[in-house]
Amino acid sequence: MSNGVHIEQISFFGLAKQNMRKLSMFIMLGLILIVFAFLTGGVNLTPRNITNIFIQNSYILILAVGMVLVIIIGNIDLSVGSVVAFSGAISAMLYNTGMGLVPTLLLSLVIGGLIGCFQAFWIAYMRIPAFIVTLAGMLLFRGLTYIITNVSPISLRDDGFKQIASGSLNIKGFSIGGLDGLSLLIMVVVILLLVWFTLQQRRRKIRNGFTVLAFRFDVYKIVALSALVMFVFTRFAAYRGIPTVVLVLFLVTALFVFITNNTVLGRYIYAVGGNAKSAKLSGINAEQVTFITHVIMGVICGLSGLVFTAYMNSALPQAGDKFELDAIASCFIGGAAASGGIGTIIGAITGGLVMGAINNGMSLMNIGADWQYVVKASILLLAVFYDIWSRKKSGLG
Amino acid sequence: MSEQYILEVNNLTKDFPGVRALDNVDFKVRNGEIHCLVGENGAGKSTLMNVVSGVYPKGSYEGHVVFKGKETHYRSTKDSELDGLAIIHQELTLSPYLSIYENLFLGHMETKFGIINWDKCLKDSYPLLKRVGLNERPQTIVSKMSVGKQQLVEIARAISQKAELLIFDEPTSSLNDEESQKLLDLMREFRKEGITCVMISHKLDEVLSVADSITILRDGQSIVSFDLRDRKVTEQEIIKEMVGRELKNLFPQKEPDIGEVVFEVKDWNVYHPDYHTMKIIDNASFHVKKGEIVSFCGPMGAGRTEMMMSIFGKSYGYGATGEIFLKGRKVSFKNPKDAIEKGVGYVSEDRKSLGLILIQDVKTNITNSSLRRLARHGIIDKDLEVRKAEQYKETLQIKTPSLQQLVRNLSGGNQQKVVLSRCLLADPDIFIVDEPTRGIDVGAKFEIYSILNDMVKEGKSVIVVSSELAEAISMSDRIYVMNEGKIKGVLNRDEATQERIMHMALID
Numbered sequence: 001m002s003n004g005v006h007i008e009q010i011s012f013f014g015l016a017k018q019n020m021r022k023l024s025m026f027i028m029l030g031l032i033l034i035v036f037a038f039l040t041g042g043v044n045l046t047p048r049n050i051t052n053i054f055i056q057n058s059y060i061l062i063l064a065v066g067m068v069l070v071i072i073i074g075n076i077d078l079s080v081g082s083v084v085a086f087s088g089a090i091s092a093m094l095y096n097t098g099m100g101l102v103p104t105l106l107l108s109l110v111i112g113g114l115i116g117c118f119q120a121f122w123i124a125y126m127r128i129p130a131f132i133v134t135l136a137g138m139l140l141f142r143g144l145t146y147i148i149t150n151v152s153p154i155s156l157r158d159d160g161f162k163q164i165a166s167g168s169l170n171i172k173g174f175s176i177g178g179l180d181g182l183s184l185l186i187m188v189v190v191i192l193l194l195v196w197f198t199l200q201q202r203r204r205k206i207r208n209g210f211t212v213l214a215f216r217f218d219v220y221k222i223v224a225l226s227a228l229v230m231f232v233f234t235r236f237a238a239y240r241g242i243p244t245v246v247l248v249l250f251l252v253t254a255l256f257v258f259i260t261n262n263t264v265l266g267r268y269i270y271a272v273g274g275n276a277k278s279a280k281l282s283g284i285n286a287e288q289v290t291f292i293t294h295v296i297m298g299v300i301c302g303l304s305g306l307v308f309t310a311y312m313n314s315a316l317p318q319a320g321d322k323f324e325l326d327a328i329a330s331c332f333i334g335g336a337a338a339s340g341g342i343g344t345i346i347g348a349i350t351g352g353l354v355m356g357a358i359n360n361g362m363s364l365m366n367i368g369a370d371w372q373y374v375v376k377a378s379i380l381l382l383a384v385f386y387d388i389w390s391r392k393k394s395g396l397g
Numbered sequence: 398m399s400e401q402y403i404l405e406v407n408n409l410t411k412d413f414p415g416v417r418a419l420d421n422v423d424f425k426v427r428n429g430e431i432h433c434l435v436g437e438n439g440a441g442k443s444t445l446m447n448v449v450s451g452v453y454p455k456g457s458y459e460g461h462v463v464f465k466g467k468e469t470h471y472r473s474t475k476d477s478e479l480d481g482l483a484i485i486h487q488e489l490t491l492s493p494y495l496s497i498y499e500n501l502f503l504g505h506m507e508t509k510f511g512i513i514n515w516d517k518c519l520k521d522s523y524p525l526l527k528r529v530g531l532n533e534r535p536q537t538i539v540s541k542m543s544v545g546k547q548q549l550v551e552i553a554r555a556i557s558q559k560a561e562l563l564i565f566d567e568p569t570s571s572l573n574d575e576e577s578q579k580l581l582d583l584m585r586e587f588r589k590e591g592i593t594c595v596m597i598s599h600k601l602d603e604v605l606s607v608a609d610s611i612t613i614l615r616d617g618q619s620i621v622s623f624d625l626r627d628r629k630v631t632e633q634e635i636i637k638e639m640v641g642r643e644l645k646n647l648f649p650q651k652e653p654d655i656g657e658v659v660f661e662v663k664d665w666n667v668y669h670p671d672y673h674t675m676k677i678i679d680n681a682s683f684h685v686k687k688g689e690i691v692s693f694c695g696p697m698g699a700g701r702t703e704m705m706m707s708i709f710g711k712s713y714g715y716g717a718t719g720e721i722f723l724k725g726r727k728v729s730f731k732n733p734k735d736a737i738e739k740g741v742g743y744v745s746e747d748r749k750s751l752g753l754i755l756i757q758d759v760k761t762n763i764t765n766s767s768l769r770r771l772a773r774h775g776i777i778d779k780d781l782e783v784r785k786a787e788q789y790k791e792t793l794q795i796k797t798p799s800l801q802q803l804v805r806n807l808s809g810g811n812q813q814k815v816v817l818s819r820c821l822l823a824d825p826d827i828f829i830v831d832e833p834t835r836g837i838d839v840g841a842k843f844e845i846y847s848i849l850n851d852m853v854k855e856g857k858s859v860i861v862v863s864s865e866l867a868e869a870i871s872m873s874d875r876i877y878v879m880n881e882g883k884i885k886g887v888l889n890r891d892e893a894t895q896e897r898i899m900h901m902a903l904i905d
Contacts (some may be wrong), residue, residue: 277751
């Protein structure tokens with residue numbers, strides 16, 4: 001196949017300009033962190049705080065991964081907050097019967113999946129708009145949560161559950177220069193994987209006779225990403241090690257990045273979202289794909305419910321309130337299109353982190369929830385405006 | 398001189414990107430007559446009427462439109478309506494969930510301080526309905542009535558605005574015989590009252606029964622006008638003028654190598670998806686042989702696309718019945734996926750909304766139908782995918798800077814090749830292509846014909862739905878002629894002429 005290497009001739013700024021749309025949300029996240037570093041005197045970048053941003057937003061970020069799939073397919077899910085509360089309450093009750101952690105986890109996922117099946121059935125096969133089905137689901141599962149919890153919190157029988165959310169991965173006594181050794185070890189592995197993947201991708205492109213960018217751009221990319229990884233992991237290492245929930249989040253993200261990029265299912269989701277009629281005539285079972293997507297969202301709600309219960313160390317009847325809105329906002333800040341067909345997992349995670357960084361920074365400055373809402377609203381509106389404007393400008397929309 | 402004509406169109410030229418839809422057209426309508434406008438599909442009839450009624454505003458065309466002795470300056474149809482010129486479109490434009498009288502006065506209700514006087518509207522609606530002969534309560538919801546009755550509401554709406562010129566764009570195409578006769582009678586009534594009517598139609602018997610004058614358009618040019626007061630015209634004469642273009646060598650040579658019957662459809666019936674009693678396809682039967690190109694011809698609305706889509710995994714219509722045989726075995730297609738898996742491919746006539754996913758790139762669009770075969774355990778072999786896409790890009794000569802280019806940025810011809818690639822990659826035995834050359838330039842057309850020829854050379858069979866008769870005659874081994882949901886007949890390659898096809902569709 002190989003017939004010489006085609007190198008695309010482009011300058012650094014030309015490339016940056018071309019990819020401005022993709023990069024814009026990372027730049028936004030960086031800017032927000034820097035602005036708050038100034039405003040809080042650097043408190044927001046301390047190891048403890050960086051760890052907290054991840055822990056406090058983990059359940060939203062997990063939800064955003066599912067939500068972006070639903071948005072790509074052209075739907076919306078308003079029920080996730082209530083489903084989080086419901087599955088969280090059930091997982092707490094199961095755990096309190098003396099069940100082990102792993103069976104509880106699996107059962108929560110199954111319950112989330114069953115709820116997903118129920119809603120997906122109405123959406124995909126009965127053709128009721130997802131907005132309406134999940135609006136009903138939002139009321140239904142909130143009501144059921146109140147019924148099974150008697151509108152009072154359920155405390156957990158021991159602290160074992162809590163480890164999922166606030167526990168950390170570390171090895172006692174294994175430390176390098178006062179930093180947790182395991183975190184540093186994992187950091188090195190992650191960076192090596194990054195280098196390997198980038199080179200692999202480049203080799204594949206060359207093998208297929210695609211034009212590739214000059215090698216230095218791959219080096220820049222590796223350096224930038226490594227710096228980011230090093231920054232985050234050294235923060236973890238300097239505090240208590242890698243939070244367990246970050247591992248969970250990483251696994252979920254990696255799984256769905258793979259699904260969206262490399263599997264038939266992922267491509268079907270984009271195809272149905274891009275043009276459902278055309279997808280159907282191309283031989284894609286659009287109903288089935290819609291069904292599966294909403295079931296995935298349900299399973300993810302089950303996981304998020306478990307993480308949130310662990311985080312609060314009890315199941316609250318009011319749990320998950322407005323989670324759906326945060327998850328939806330994360331997706332749109334992360335570049336998903338409301339009309340479907342466009343969006344990425346990484347974008348949704350970045351969007352969720354933008355929201356999380358704002359909440360966190362403003363809390364550190366002792367600014368109340370009232371102003372946090374105002375600022376988050378402005379960011380959402382501006383981010384989506386920029387997205388639509390730049391898409392129009394580049395002839396994509 | 399010009400008092401005699403209510404509408405005069407002089408030297409009208411209208412361009413669309415890449416196509417000249419109207420070329421120096423002259424069109425004159427006398428006061429109080431019924432003037433019929435006929436021509437093949439794509440001859441420019443609807444475009445001409447859209448210019449006249451202001452759908453295309455002044456400035457988007459060259460030439461002069463003179464209505465009631467004054468040159469028009471319409472910016473939209475609203476202006477032309479106010480001026481007394483109303484158009485009844487092929488697709489009805491009523492608001493389906495409102496009642497008759499609400500629709501009648503929509504947009505020009507009687508108001509006092511911004512408050513609608515519904516009582517007056519209701520009262521005013523009775524004489525209007527009586528005038529068009531519609532026996533329905535004005536409170537009836539429009540969507541509950543037949544298409545024919547909805548059309549009468551549109552006409553009533555037009556005359557309530559004191560229209561002096563009514564334009565009907567294929568008014569009887571979705572009506573049954575009785576409804577059509579009533580509509581023609583209504584036009585005769587209007588003539589007595591001094592309202593001028595222009596009718597676009599494919600049905601020559603209807604044209605000859607009502608027309609005072611006939612103008613024929615062909616390829617965007619006004620060919621001839623007949624004044625029926627001077628002399629009678631026959632259907633043959635009209636057809637000859639409609640098709641009378643010379644055939645150039647626009648088609649690749651083809652040596653037929655035809656085998657046994659591989660695909661057969663028997664007694665196919667389909668009903669309208671919304672109006673379940675309205676028959677769209679009426680007892681159609683046809684067959685296709687191995688290595689054969691078979692065309693389906695007929696005027697717009699003949700039911701060709703509807704039939705193909707209903708066969709292709711029930712993608713159109715309601716309550717389809719009939720039998721399908723593939724290589725001698727009886728089969729049924731649950732959905733398009735099922736049809737593709739059993740070896741039937743379909744390329745839609747509407748490539749932008751039904752064929753492609755415009756926001757995705759070329760590669761993805763090519764492979765969307767075949768991902769399962771390019772994957773193992775649900776994980777796509779991306780290298781293989783790229784190689785396959787590349788292979789089709791080369792064979793079909795898709796002109797694109799790269800496979801990552803979004804399809805929306807390609808030209809029509811290249812978009813069509815992307816859709817063809819997608820279907821070819823799924824490896825069908827029976828390949829249904831619906832208007833494969835619509836809206837693409839001559840060079841790309843030739844390439845598409847060559848692709849279809851290559852397919853039959855490999856022993857596949859191709860079904861072409863085509864509105865271009867010259868194309869159908871030069872490309873196909875056999876031609877089925879359809880009209881009004883029925884297959885009216887079949888012609889072999891050597892016996893097919895444009896006149897015979899038209900004759901079969903419109904007269905027999």
